[in-house]
Amino acid sequence: MYPALQELIYQAECDYLQTEDIENLKTEVSTLKQRINVYKTLRDNEVEIFQKIANQLLDKLPKEKLNEIQSCLLQWLSITRYCSMAMILNNPEFLERRLLEWLTDIVEVHQTQSTSQMLHSLLMSRLGEFLSESDITYIEPFLSQANNYLSSQSAVTN
Amino acid sequence: MISIANLIEEKSLKGNYFAPSAYLQGDYEIGLLETRGEGRLIALPEVFLQGVFAGLNQEVGQATGVVLYNCGRWWGRNFFRRFLEETTAYYEVPLPQMEMAQFLSCFKQCWKTHGWGVLSFDFEYYGQGFISVSTVNSPFAQAAPKNQQFACQLEAGILSSFLSELTGEDLACIQTTCESLGASENNFVIGLKERIEVIKSFVEEGHEHAHIMKLLSQ
Numbered sequence: 001m002y003p004a005l006q007e008l009i010y011q012a013e014c015d016y017l018q019t020e021d022i023e024n025l026k027t028e029v030s031t032l033k034q035r036i037n038v039y040k041t042l043r044d045n046e047v048e049i050f051q052k053i054a055n056q057l058l059d060k061l062p063k064e065k066l067n068e069i070q071s072c073l074l075q076w077l078s079i080t081r082y083c084s085m086a087m088i089l090n091n092p093e094f095l096e097r098r099l100l101e102w103l104t105d106i107v108e109v110h111q112t113q114s115t116s117q118m119l120h121s122l123l124m125s126r127l128g129e130f131l132s133e134s135d136i137t138y139i140e141p142f143l144s145q146a147n148n149y150l151s152s153q154s155a156v157t158n
Numbered sequence: 159m160i161s162i163a164n165l166i167e168e169k170s171l172k173g174n175y176f177a178p179s180a181y182l183q184g185d186y187e188i189g190l191l192e193t194r195g196e197g198r199l200i201a202l203p204e205v206f207l208q209g210v211f212a213g214l215n216q217e218v219g220q221a222t223g224v225v226l227y228n229c230g231r232w233w234g235r236n237f238f239r240r241f242l243e244e245t246t247a248y249y250e251v252p253l254p255q256m257e258m259a260q261f262l263s264c265f266k267q268c269w270k271t272h273g274w275g276v277l278s279f280d281f282e283y284y285g286q287g288f289i290s291v292s293t294v295n296s297p298f299a300q301a302a303p304k305n306q307q308f309a310c311q312l313e314a315g316i317l318s319s320f321l322s323e324l325t326g327e328d329l330a331c332i333q334t335t336c337e338s339l340g341a342s343e344n345n346f347v348i349g350l351k352e353r354i355e356v357i358k359s360f361v362e363e364g365h366e367h368a369h370i371m372k373l374l375s376q
Contacts, residue, residue, distance in 0.1 A: 102174035
């Protein structure tokens with residue numbers, strides 16, 4: 001589950017952890033509290049964060065079909081939930097296996113990649129209203145991972 | 159106006175049911191491997207599959223492919239039932255309301271998590287009544303004797319009955335390339351039996367898969 005911790009546990013199978021490993025362990029544990037706080041903020045403000053994004057999308061894309069915008073919003077609601085858990089676990093693979101691999105085919109069929117990218121950038125600026133700059137650094141890599149994964153996979157197939 | 163609160167209320171936000179770390183479970187104490195839906199799983203060692211090919215070859219010779227295909231057909235029907243039960247229960251959507259893209263994505267993930275390789279669909283010829291499927295890293299092609307004959311009849315059987323159950327048509331499946339014969343992937347064509355029967359002669363004439371698809375659609 002926690003790859004960084006798992007690796008330390010394996011190393012400790014036959015030996016004491018060395019100073020450097022202990023430092024890694026400390027970092028992992030000490031940032032966990034902050035990551036949980038970010039998680040709670042995202043969880044408690046989910047509707048508020050995304051409602052504004054939904055309104056912005058409708059303004060920016062007046063010609064786009066309503067159900068396509070809705071699917072895109074659903075995808076990103078889901079992505080943000082999985083990113084939040086991946087952030088707590090500090091595990092990009094969790095996000096890839098539990099969501100992205102499976103979601104890519106669905107996004108491709110809907111052809112919503114450009115709306116999806118727009119949504120990602122609206123989300124990033126919206127998060128700035130709820131999280132401090134340092135807090136954003138915890139969740140940002142996972143949201144970027146999702147955005148890059150979905151756009152690069154569809155580029156491969158096209 | 160889109161209401162996010164309503165969207166969250168009405169729609170599922172669930173991800174990949176078949177993610178290996180979530181799907182493969184078991185009660186190791188009593189020697190059970192299970193799916194997260196409590197269906198029993200067993201691991202088939204490569205030597206067992208090699209034994210199946212060797213044993214069948216000795217007992218039924220040329221008919222090996224037909225036997226494996228029919229086993230696959232039977233397996234596929236039950237596999238479809240279990241797949242459907244698990245996915246519709248998890249996503250809380252009956253099959254007719256499940257989006258096809260989601261259904262197929264689940265199927266591909268399921269295939270992969272069971273260790274049967276990576277599966278892809280090609281619907282370019284769907285309008286003409288054919289579905290093309292490819293798999294890579296097939297455990298059956300890997301265990302089969304090399305450079306002898308097509309080795310993925312089990313998979314062909316599974317695919318034919320799975321898609322027959324899904325579409326309500328009696329579909330058959332014929333393999334056109336095989337990793338055991340040195341190809342980079344295994345290709346299959348699925349369609350009505352009388353319409354794809356001709357593929358066997360195209361394969362015997364040595365046509366490539368892409369060319370066979372063109373010939374079929376003419």
